[in-house]
Amino acid sequence: MKWSELKVHTTNEAIEPISNILHEAGASGVVIEDPQDLYLKDDVKLFGTIYELDPNQYPEEGVYIKAYLPVNSFLGETVDEIKLAISNLVKYGIDIGKNNVTISEVNEEDWATAWKKYYKPVKISEKITIIPTWEEYEPVSSDEIIIELDPGMAFGTGTHPTTVLSIQALEQYVDEGDIVYDVGSGSGVLTIAAALLGARHIKAYDLDEVAVKSTQNNVKLNQVQDRIEAKQNNLLEDVEAGADVIVSNILAEIILEFIDDAFSKVKPGGYFITSGIIQGKKNDVKDALTSIGFDIVEVNAMEDWISIVAKKPE
Structure with a gap:
């Protein structure tokens, strides 16, 4: 099965509302790439955080939110609805930052494997x-x-x-x-x-x-x-x-x-x-x-x- 990876370049403030929008649109999972996670271990170093993250995959500012949508005949309409819902967040005083949205295609096997690299003890x-x-x-x-x-x-x-x-x-x-x-x-x-x-x-x-x-x-x-x-x-x-x-x-x-x-x-x-x-x-x-x-x-x-x-x- 083919999946589309939809990537939104936005702000920390918008993580939760955009994640909710993506889930409601039928996303099978959301990944958040926040450059601050690369340094979280310094903030909680007394607790020994374990990370295996690649800095090259993270934005210099803001965050990437990635969602995975099945490739079907409704994909274009779904993406348009997502973009509109995200843009409407500004009406609630939420800073959505650059709000750049890009789409790429991934195989299901690659998606399943990609999930696990983001989550460690x-x-x-x-x-x-x-x-x-x-x-x-x-x-x-x-x-x-x-x-x-x-x-x-x-x-x-x-x-x-x-x-x-x-x-x-x-x-x-x-x-x-x-x-x-x-x-x-x-x-x-x-x-x-x-x-x-x-x-x-x-x-x-x-x-x-x-x-x-x-x-x-x-x-x-x-x-x-x-x-x-x-x-x-x-x-x-x-x-x-x-x-x-x-x-x-x-x-x-x-x-x-x-x-x-x-x-x-x-x-x-x-x-x-x-x-x-x-x-x-x-x-x-x-x-x-x-x-x-x-x-x-x-x-x-x-x-x-x-x-x-x-x-x-x-």
Whole structure:
């Protein structure tokens, strides 16, 4: 079978919305080539990140997002729809950068092999290491937590700075027996991390059906399905209150839409962990959090990304 590789040259800010556009268009997998990944090991060198990446495949600025679409009679129409949807992101204040879109043809065997070179075991915090399903890995300590992921189904391989920041915050603030809500679960990596860190029950929500299925599959892969409820839902709409921790790794613009819901649905003394925030939106999110009543506990940064941990007063 023939596949077309569609490559979009864009910005870090646009990774998640463009990835979502590509998945909804029927892409069988998305690869993100971010030159910052070449240096991520320097940012988390204490955790021993493992990479086998070729710098020549990465842009000098911005990122490449590659999607794989089957070659059929509808391909041209699909590509046009993708281009239009990406261009429309500027209406929401999202910087799409150069927005250069190119197409090339690849064989299915080449595509399948290409996937695996992008994903290697990554130790991203004191306790947690993420490994793709096809990699063999021996834990280096008795208390190391291993998360297995199949990254081919939805955005969220665990290696992006926003995910690293989120997991590091979960490791610090999730206590044994907590109830956690993961808003915008993607591949389910944060949901799984919360479970393995001792959360009693996790509710994982995503508007994208592909992401919900990916979360469910990865949850089963890590054998924590007995504590996790993954379902399609728009943010925290019609969700009952009672979370000890709410975590959301999505765009700042979306976080701003449900801060009031997060405040009403997290317990007094509970935490709201937000990530996926670019530097330019940091103060917008901080101001919105404090204006609704949250106390800012900490603000962390990795590369151009921000994570904010807020606490609801007791």
